[in-house]
Amino acid sequence: MPNRSGVTIRDVAARAGVSHQTVSRVINGSEQVAPETRARVEAAIAELDYRPNAIARFMAKGHSRTLACISPNLTDYTFASIIEGAETEARQHGYFLISASAPDDTAFSILIEELIQSRRTDGLFVINPYADGRRQFLPQGVPTVFIGSQSRLPAVSSVTLDDRGAACMAVQHLLKLGHRRIAHITGVLEEECSQERQAGYEASLAASGIDVRPELVIEGDWSATSGYQTTRQLIDSGVEFTALFAQNDRMAVGAIRALREAGRAVPEDVSVIGLDDMPLTSYFDPPLTTLRQDMFGMGREAARLLIRAIEQPGSPRQNLHISADLVIRRSTNQLV
Amino acid sequence: MPNRSGVTIRDVAARAGVSHQTVSRVINGSEQVAPETRARVEAAIAELDYRPNAIARFMAKGHSRTLACISPNLTDYTFASIIEGAETEARQHGYFLISASAPDDTAFSILIEELIQSRRTDGLFVINPYADGRRQFLPQGVPTVFIGSQSRLPAVSSVTLDDRGAACMAVQHLLKLGHRRIAHITGVLEEECSQERQAGYEASLAASGIDVRPELVIEGDWSATSGYQTTRQLIDSGVEFTALFAQNDRMAVGAIRALREAGRAVPEDVSVIGLDDMPLTSYFDPPLTTLRQDMFGMGREAARLLIRAIEQPGSPRQNLHISADLVIRRSTNQLV
DNA sequence: ATGAAAGCGCTAACAT
């Protein structure tokens, strides 16, 4: 009994009275096996309940049919959705997905070392590859796809939200409702997507001939708490605004609380728009107007790109942008 | 150049002027290598940038240092937290985690087949193993740990929330506030955790000498929508209640909306308590009173159990229960 | 302390 489940290709061969190679042919669906032989082998396989050992197979073929996804964490709805999309698509192509969280660049570098260099993986997704110092640890020579930030590497594809476009949509929605003084809470400005959204905000304003007033823009850190605090700062500073665009839903929700506490009704006094369309966001009071990103779809696209890069090494690299959809609920209102 | 990254144990051996076996000893930290030899080998490894091929290693050793987790999905906050906990713990023991979603039992059986029987995995987590018909596909002879439902299998350990205890805490909190007519929205009653929570509800009531009134209990499906709809049904049916316990936060949030629409203030007219402590739940209006489950911790425990089962085959199986904490916010109130 | 030989379970190349 060679290993746990015992039966190997040779046991099957013996049972069927053929060479182990013929068994290999059968399980690999080779055409050049006589129907009668194939039947005998298949019978033997069934009788012995034989299952090919995947590891041995990978070893002989030089790949692992395994992909890995490194994400800052696994619980954020955005990340989890991407991972689920990638996993779903990967499975359809016969790949499994190792998911790993790397909250910081140290964890990231260890992960890369253990995961990639050891060749237990055929390819890699990196969510937010340009956060902190992780860029310096990005692996070389391994098929890779970035998610969330555009790739600056010649061999690496990426898929990102059309961050600029999404921010434009948000601001234009507010503009259309008559708002002119639009406050803006950004995410961590070190991250590319935050800069892009900021650029979209400015571009939309500029296109409507409105000056960007720096005192209306404030940096948050993506958390609800930061949305709350920055909004308080805004209020305390005395700047006037009738609308507020938060770069994600969490901060929008925090902003609404701060606004309420300061006696400003949402949306009557100030309209609030978020970005993400997080779960339960429609159950808030008021239901949050936001932009929906198809993260699941992004994950799928990323998987397609990665698998193509693995299976067709020559294929050109791509930078995909996914656009967002405006979801109008009740936290935004016509300016009165 | 044998494979992608080229350099193998034999290249290192040649370079260091030793046998490949000695190299193997060095990378495996064997004691019986002369310091001087070791140094030469290590130098060669560094010069050639050699990395052991994990697959080849697994092949020779008969394991894969890979675990898999099958979950209904990857995006639910609860599941994602468990997975993150399991992944974190697994990595500390040198294991990677494949995560896969199986929304139904068909997907589940395919997954099991491809993942386990092929021996690409040393062990398996199953989240909610007794949902739908998946129990019949649970693998045999592979170290497994159930999460979310108690194991009924002699060889399988499990870790679950203390569902009954959590429900008791919720109901007792309401009782202590003076409530006597407590509505109850259950999850899918086919699932064990839902039954357990139901049992806790009944036990707490009984302990206070209160009759369980069936017309106050209604089955939801865990979604916010179902919380909304079942609460409407409750209201329309005319039963009176001053408090409501929903088996998860999503349904609680849906219930609050239905209550509001019917003109009942929360918590003034009806106190509402949920279970899970989902993100942003504290940003609702009113902030939701709920029970916090340490899902991350559950994931860690599960990983410890699984790894022990793998590495110490004799070790006894366990059914772990994790208790919840009451988080009192403002959706519950003293009965007036 | 080191090396030689064998083998993990399979696939690939070359026979026949």
Next chain:
DNA sequence: ATGTTAGCGCTTTCAT
């Protein structure tokens, strides 16, 4: 159409 012979890159005997 089938069998034989070699590996894949590593670990594990068993010698020395």
